[in-house]
Amino acid sequence: MKVGFIGLGAMGSAMASNLLAAGHTLAVWNRSAGATEPLASLGAKVAKTADRAVQGEVLCSMLANDQAVREVFLDGGVLDAMDRGTVHVNHATISVALAQELAAEHGRRGLEYVAAPVFGRPDMAAAAKLNILVAGKPAAIERVRPLLEAMSSKLWPLGEAPERANVAKIAGNFMLAAAIESMAEATALTRAHGVSAAEFLDVMTSTLFAAPAYQGYGKLIAEQRFKPAGFALPLGYKDVGLALAAGEAQRVPLPFAGVLRDAMLEALAAGDAELDWSALALVAARRAHLDERE
Amino acid sequence: MKVGFIGLGAMGSAMASNLLAAGHTLAVWNRSAGATEPLASLGAKVAKTADRAVQGEVLCSMLANDQAVREVFLDGGVLDAMDRGTVHVNHATISVALAQELAAEHGRRGLEYVAAPVFGRPDMAAAAKLNILVAGKPAAIERVRPLLEAMSSKLWPLGEAPERANVAKIAGNFMLAAAIESMAEATALTRAHGVSAAEFLDVMTSTLFAAPAYQGYGKLIAEQRFKPAGFALPLGYKDVGLALAAGEAQRVPLPFAGVLRDAMLEALAAGDAELDWSALALVAARRAHLDERE
Amino acid sequence: MKVGFIGLGAMGSAMASNLLAAGHTLAVWNRSAGATEPLASLGAKVAKTADRAVQGEVLCSMLANDQAVREVFLDGGVLDAMDRGTVHVNHATISVALAQELAAEHGRRGLEYVAAPVFGRPDMAAAAKLNILVAGKPAAIERVRPLLEAMSSKLWPLGEAPERANVAKIAGNFMLAAAIESMAEATALTRAHGVSAAEFLDVMTSTLFAAPAYQGYGKLIAEQRFKPAGFALPLGYKDVGLALAAGEAQRVPLPFAGVLRDAMLEALAAGDAELDWSALALVAARRAHLDERE
Amino acid sequence: MKVGFIGLGAMGSAMASNLLAAGHTLAVWNRSAGATEPLASLGAKVAKTADRAVQGEVLCSMLANDQAVREVFLDGGVLDAMDRGTVHVNHATISVALAQELAAEHGRRGLEYVAAPVFGRPDMAAAAKLNILVAGKPAAIERVRPLLEAMSSKLWPLGEAPERANVAKIAGNFMLAAAIESMAEATALTRAHGVSAAEFLDVMTSTLFAAPAYQGYGKLIAEQRFKPAGFALPLGYKDVGLALAAGEAQRVPLPFAGVLRDAMLEALAAGDAELDWSALALVAARRAHLDERE
Structure with a gap:
């Protein structure tokens, strides 16, 4: 699958690596440039700006907090770069309020939004042994299931409203x-x-x-x-x-x-x-x- | 081993049963009489008063709280009935202060005192799968080890001062x-x-x-x-x-x-x-x- | 003195009344229009928009919370309408963080900023018996002292940094x-x-x-x-x-x-x-x- | 009035002094002897034991805590020394439970019990400006009212059950x-x-x-x-x-x-x-x- 991946801290890098290892094609972006190198060496395309990481039908993101998510997705232009029907899988631990705001904003734009926060430290992420909580529309979840399974030992479905996972x-x-x-x-x-x-x-x-x-x-x-x-x-x-x-x-x-x-x-x-x-x-x-x- | 056992609530009864099942000879006492019957049917001798449950070289007790322990062991005459060198194994969850007081009182009388509070509910007690915390003089603990092992899946030694287990x-x-x-x-x-x-x-x-x-x-x-x-x-x-x-x-x-x-x-x-x-x-x-x- | 007054809840109305009673000339504004009538009948000029309440060398405001203050003063155009050197006396109970932000923003524009939050309920405001905490540059405070005294039984100076009063x-x-x-x-x-x-x-x-x-x-x-x-x-x-x-x-x-x-x-x-x-x-x-x- | 007074800490001494100043005849006792001297110099009779402080129809006490009250009044022999109908005025800050126990014990013995805990520090006690909470049988309170008034600026009646004052x-x-x-x-x-x-x-x-x-x-x-x-x-x-x-x-x-x-x-x-x-x-x-x- 062609996938964009935004946010390459210790967790995001390990998760993205597992997507590459599972045969997916990645375009990655991170605020500070250094973090992209290891993934580039594994075959990821490195995007110069966040919006250029958008490719294919799925965009995953693993950012640090509400502020980072807000800056990249609401204040930045990433959502504009996504085609209608594209799925955004948000792995970040964010507030319930922001999850609701994001779900509404994606809906307005005809984008799919799946909340997929994870339990597990970087070593478990590297071993593809995360536990992933998932909430969103069933059809959207089905489309991204192969990606989620490539990063986790188990998925925990929590219904349709994304904020339920959060x-x-x-x-x-x-x-x-x-x-x-x-x-x-x-x-x-x-x-x-x-x-x-x-x-x-x-x-x-x-x-x-x-x-x-x-x-x-x-x-x-x-x-x-x-x-x-x-x-x-x-x-x-x-x-x-x-x-x-x-x-x-x-x-x-x-x-x-x-x-x-x-x-x-x-x-x-x-x-x-x-x-x-x-x-x-x-x-x-x-x-x-x-x-x-x- | 000849053993006295005082306190036959749900926990104490199950623990005493396991001592009988392991071949030990028991004299049992409980404040309310009914609780002694099942153990009697398994072969335990039923004592009419707490002090008459004292037999052999070990007395186990599993009472409900500080007050019950105080009434039976400090205010009652049980300690008077015990021979010098006898080991009292106290399984109750009692205060640190009472544990210290009991240890001192036993010491004054030449009795051994072992604190052996347990983790586990009645079903685990019945299955001899308790975790028992044990503190007391090593020699005393060695003497009662067969009893403790007959009731537990594991013993957790915590040193000499009894209140450490409490x-x-x-x-x-x-x-x-x-x-x-x-x-x-x-x-x-x-x-x-x-x-x-x-x-x-x-x-x-x-x-x-x-x-x-x-x-x-x-x-x-x-x-x-x-x-x-x-x-x-x-x-x-x-x-x-x-x-x-x-x-x-x-x-x-x-x-x-x-x-x-x-x-x-x-x-x-x-x-x-x-x-x-x-x-x-x-x-x-x-x-x-x-x-x-x- | 010619004074603007923004925010005419129970507290603000009583405070503004006392300024009128002390002989000052007021232009007042409130989000909901009804609140301005009693003051108009006392001689206040009613402004149609917040920025038109700006007159003379002092603007007082008594808004409900951070959000209201932010909307009127940072997002709205009131500060643009104020001449350099004008003093803004902010009576609202706002966060320390917003007080610092406002002080900086006023400074950048060459405006004076005095924090003057009050203790007292509407009946004490009506009786001009508030206790007012005051912080800001001494010269600015001196300029608005007659106003503050017309509303209070006592002023409590707390130094130069406005957020100290907050x-x-x-x-x-x-x-x-x-x-x-x-x-x-x-x-x-x-x-x-x-x-x-x-x-x-x-x-x-x-x-x-x-x-x-x-x-x-x-x-x-x-x-x-x-x-x-x-x-x-x-x-x-x-x-x-x-x-x-x-x-x-x-x-x-x-x-x-x-x-x-x-x-x-x-x-x-x-x-x-x-x-x-x-x-x-x-x-x-x-x-x-x-x-x-x- | 002939009055006994037990407990001569900073508070008790000041309170007893005021009883002397008001013309009452005092017999005083304190656990540690030194505290009695100043009162002796003011005319109080010093009792060698607590029970000998009992005289006349009222005994006041101002002890430090539950333990001291228990030792003197329940474990000691003071109550035995009191004649039926004598009023015990207990000024100590004690537990509700002990207040109830004392009230019952006094009742059994035909003694009157008045709880009269005080608000005020030693300097206010010395100035006879304590606030005294009072609870007990109305007739008993009436009998000791002159004493309470000699120590206080105001009495606060709180009903019959002594523990209400406590x-x-x-x-x-x-x-x-x-x-x-x-x-x-x-x-x-x-x-x-x-x-x-x-x-x-x-x-x-x-x-x-x-x-x-x-x-x-x-x-x-x-x-x-x-x-x-x-x-x-x-x-x-x-x-x-x-x-x-x-x-x-x-x-x-x-x-x-x-x-x-x-x-x-x-x-x-x-x-x-x-x-x-x-x-x-x-x-x-x-x-x-x-x-x-x-």
């Missing part, structure tokens, strides 16, 4: 943040009573919490290894903000999200912006002044 | 409560945006949160099936209270525990005391007045 | 919301123990809390009289949002603001948007299910 | 703590934006919050003068605990109290136990890492 992604990231904070507080408590984070989390992540989310972040917390960041605190803060905004839009109180917001702000105030979001464990430990005791 | 158990239950609340809030959010709890939790508990804690409670939340309670709200409230008390003792702030406390109080105020603690999902849904929308 | 106003409204919530929770507690809100608040607002904020809202809470709203819940929600945004901008965790946010969302979810923000007392009472007891 | 006192102290925290957060916010706590609180405590609670603690926060403590953090922590316990007893969620609990624990973890509870402002400032910026 709210699920946002709620899922909120659950991840909550899992981290619960380990942060629990280990502050056990440490204060003499049981190390490693001892405690070994039990929990081998038994009741034997799941990727807990095992991955639990290991970082047990080893106090917050650098380099797999998912940096400002990104986590952004995602908690998306949950709060989605709650605001539908008037849903989210007390855990409020606690997360404050803990993350406290981490950022401490200068921890480059740390992984599992560094919430540092915040919990500082509040208990644990380091002054041990 | 704080880990308390912190673990806090993590369970936090997992429930995070699903409660996340599903309130997705429901308000049109994605059902079942749709959303199917994704999450099959992927990042594919762990017993999330799968078990996630199913109850997806199906709104909070009755009969596997673990009733007042018990969960008690356990969050143990976490807060352990935090107070060592001056560890636990903001998630504060949120949990309020949500559970709200559930109790609503008259939900007989529901499973996963009914925190009802609280989150009520706060968003979801039922009035759907 | 952050103080935002922090002050946050304190008001916190005062309301503290009475809401305290009276839920006393009511549950049989002491009515009126009995309890009579003591508190006559002694330690004998201040306008507590006496005014305490009376509404004691009498459960939340309608008509003096300051409606959505406005309070907006102001708590301004505090959270100001905290985010400088990375200041505000746990009380998080609690307020959730309580207000819960009130809005309950359909209480037309009630006074002291209706937070209803939320606290509902969470404790007090009405089902009494 | 829950009001507890709720009032919760409101004080909330007022402090709201100033702590608000000033962290303004400071981060360049407006000092002194500048901001000067406005607020002169206008909307012109009340003793805000003016007194606002001054301490503005001047960062937390030592010597007027009311030390551990006492404030105890009082928030009484509010949480009263909420638990009647299932009333108190989210602000949860935030206060955590902030106070954080202060205690930081080693601030000797500071005034207005040092909550230090916690808010530390979370925002303000000192590293200024």
